[in-house]
Amino acid sequence: MANIQDVAKQAGVSIATVSRVLNNTSKVSEKTRYNVEKAIRELNYAPSMLGRNLRNSESRLLLVLIHTFSNPYYTEIINGIEDYSIENNYNILLCETDNNQQREDIFINMVRNKLADGIISMNPTVHVNKLKELSKSHPVVLCSDYYEDTNIPYIAIDNTTAAYRAVKYLINMGNTKIGLINFNEKLLYAKQRRIGFEKALNEYQLPICHEWIQHSDGLTFQDGVETMRRMLRSKDRPTAIFAISDTLAIGAIKELHAHGIKVPEEMAIIGFDNIAFSSMTTPALTTVSQPTYQMGYRSAKMVIDRIQGASVDNVIMDYELIIRESTLG
Amino acid sequence: MANIQDVAKQAGVSIATVSRVLNNTSKVSEKTRYNVEKAIRELNYAPSMLGRNLRNSESRLLLVLIHTFSNPYYTEIINGIEDYSIENNYNILLCETDNNQQREDIFINMVRNKLADGIISMNPTVHVNKLKELSKSHPVVLCSDYYEDTNIPYIAIDNTTAAYRAVKYLINMGNTKIGLINFNEKLLYAKQRRIGFEKALNEYQLPICHEWIQHSDGLTFQDGVETMRRMLRSKDRPTAIFAISDTLAIGAIKELHAHGIKVPEEMAIIGFDNIAFSSMTTPALTTVSQPTYQMGYRSAKMVIDRIQGASVDNVIMDYELIIRESTLG
DNA sequence: TTGAAAGCGCTAACAT
DNA sequence: ATGTTAGCGCTTTCAA
Numbered sequence A, B: 001m002a003n004i005q006d007v008a009k010q011a012g013v014s015i016a017t018v019s020r021v022l023n024n025t026s027k028v029s030e031k032t033r034y035n036v037e038k039a040i041r042e043l044n045y046a047p048s049m050l051g052r053n054l055r056n057s058e059s060r061l062l063l064v065l066i067h068t069f070s071n072p073y074y075t076e077i078i079n080g081i082e083d084y085s086i087e088n089n090y091n092i093l094l095c096e097t098d099n100n101q102q103r104e105d106i107f108i109n110m111v112r113n114k115l116a117d118g119i120i121s122m123n124p125t126v127h128v129n130k131l132k133e134l135s136k137s138h139p140v141v142l143c144s145d146y147y148e149d150t151n152i153p154y155i156a157i158d159n160t161t162a163a164y165r166a167v168k169y170l171i172n173m174g175n176t177k178i179g180l181i182n183f184n185e186k187l188l189y190a191k192q193r194r195i196g197f198e199k200a201l202n203e204y205q206l207p208i209c210h211e212w213i214q215h216s217d218g219l220t221f222q223d224g225v226e227t228m229r230r231m232l233r234s235k236d237r238p239t240a241i242f243a244i245s246d247t248l249a250i251g252a253i254k255e256l257h258a259h260g261i262k263v264p265e266e267m268a269i270i271g272f273d274n275i276a277f278s279s280m281t282t283p284a285l286t287t288v289s290q291p292t293y294q295m296g297y298r299s300a301k302m303v304i305d306r307i308q309g310a311s312v313d314n315v316i317m318d319y320e321l322i323i324r325e326s327t328l329g
Numbered sequence C: 001t002t003g004a005a006a007g008c009g010c011t012a013a014c015a016t
Numbered sequence D: 001a002t003g004t005t006a007g008c009g010c011t012t013t014c015a016a
Helices: A004-011 A015-023 A030-043 A049-056 A074-087 A101-112 A128-137 A159-172 A188-203 A221-231 A246-258 A292-307 B004-011 B015-023 B030-043 B049-056 B074-087 B101-112 B128-137 B159-172 B188-203 B221-231 B246-258 B292-307
Strands: A061-066 A091-096 A118-121 A140-143 A154-157 A178-182 A213-215 A240-243 A268-273 A286-289 A315-317 A320-322 B061-066 B091-096 B118-121 B140-143 B154-157 B178-182 B213-215 B240-243 B268-272 B286-289 B315-317 B320-322
Touching: A004 A015, A004 A030, A015 A030, A049 B049, A061 A074, A061 A101, A061 A292, A074 A091, A074 A292, A074 B091, A091 A101, A091 B074, A091 B091, A101 A118, A101 A128, A118 A128, A118 A292, A128 A140, A140 A292, A154 A159, A154 A292, A159 A178, A159 A188, A159 A240, A159 A268, A159 A286, A159 A320, A178 A188, A178 A221, A178 A246, A213 A221, A221 A240, A221 A246, A240 A246, A246 A268, A292 A315, B004 B015, B004 B030, B015 B030, B061 B074, B061 B101, B061 B292, B074 B091, B074 B292, B091 B101, B101 B118, B101 B128, B118 B128, B118 B292, B128 B140, B140 B292, B154 B159, B154 B292, B159 B178, B159 B188, B159 B240, B159 B268, B159 B286, B159 B320, B178 B188, B178 B221, B178 B246, B213 B221, B221 B240, B221 B246, B240 B246, B246 B268, B292 B315
Parallel strands: A061 A091, A061 A118, A118 A140, A140 A154, A154 A315, A178 A213, A178 A240, A240 A268, A268 A286, B061 B091, B061 B118, B118 B140, B140 B154, B154 B315, B178 B213, B178 B240, B240 B268, B268 B286
Antiparallel strands: A286 A320, B286 B320
């Protein structure tokens, strides 16, 4: 592959001049420019980003940490991140950590190694201390899940209130026996949504039955199936369920169908996230929609701002309750 | 951020020695190694990949071209690519092209620019000539969709036979009026699956009714809904449908439900891809499963082999018919 | 076992 | 308007 030297020689100019026409950085005569461009074409030359980035000490690469691609919740966030990044001449490196500490370390080190300029983490299980440490010297932003008591900037919704509203809606629909399908509360959003759930029940002086609060081991459809299976073991059965994520809610509906239990007639279900599938289930799923694309877009803006030395503030976004068939009993 | 010079100075050695302990590349005395490692720790040093890569003229980055993250078909392929890559010390850059030629160009140029060492393309709409051109000088591999008459190595399944088998299964279940939900045939796999479909019908001397062959504009759930809506306009209705992808099949089922048409009793449906969601629908979807993880894993092996100068052969993988409820009428 | 020095491909300050 | 040159951070000969 030709390099800048080859082009310079072929065009009969210095490498500085080639660099100038490449970057349009100062005046070059029409004739010289023409010659250089001709040489570039003839040699099929493309400038090495490695050389350029080393010289400029930037990589224009953003790391996006994510637990797994399999969760469709992330799809639109990533689209948002990608759009803002491309608009600003950055590329993104999607890093799936699989909850694997070693992988997390690799990716975190890529920033220290100058292979990436900043990190957007959507990976709640990441080793928090390492990220906090990194954040002191490098741009880091948290998207959609965050940690309390760190100084890492984040963008998220008010999970507590969103859950509170969702459950309140179930109550207003006439439900008094309401269950919760939750996930591990080491995730802040899980904890917050549980608090919102309890707040609504307390406000209406409804009982919080422990058999109706089930914790899932994961966030796949199958986890939803299994969690609902456990829930159905209790003698008495709730008439409505708030599931902390759409994938769990959809799995839960599948299991209810398997038991011949009608949704929403016998049990109403509300999910969280408004993933693409959620409108395709039968019945279509009522859910809480987060502005995922915007969250991605703005989180990309946040890291890039930080890369460029600006300071950024935390952002709380709005959410929306999307009412579909699964609660219209 | 400290660099190799700082470490050398702090440890009282030359930068060459620091590089040696970093890469374990030749003998270093116990004492020197200790001093260097101490300095590294004290300075919180991490080697710059930019410098290293420039020097080694490699980036250890793989580009994965994909039309959109939104299609869950890709999830497991990406997991496979990622696993093999990480095992072999490569990272992957997921590039969403959105059918945007400009974006495709950017990504293709990244390889020419030495920012990436190779490309795995799963993006059927990519500008074929550019990719073919690139493939002459750089490692490129096609995964799951490919082009005829190019010399770019690929890994895929035998789409024609897979479709043939799927439709034959519908026939054996007693269906004689079979429809097709297809996608744009500029995609080779769409064409191949249509050919397989026709082959089965011809073999059993069943009619190919043009009103029962509908082409979708896209591959989202909503596209499936709309395509089925069009299909239902015909006076006579097929008793079974072969849909070229699960997302389309699932959208189609949704539309059938909306019309009160029972699946599979009144219409059987078979999809293609076995995406995670396909077992969660009601009824669960019968589909053709591709070994997506393996396809990803092996395509990563193929590019990396090419990067290392080996020549690689095309690979045809096996598929499997997964029978679920949507055809058990 | 270690160090000096060249060079990977590029940009930018300085000189002309 | 163009050329010369230093240097980004690293690896790897070659010498000692």
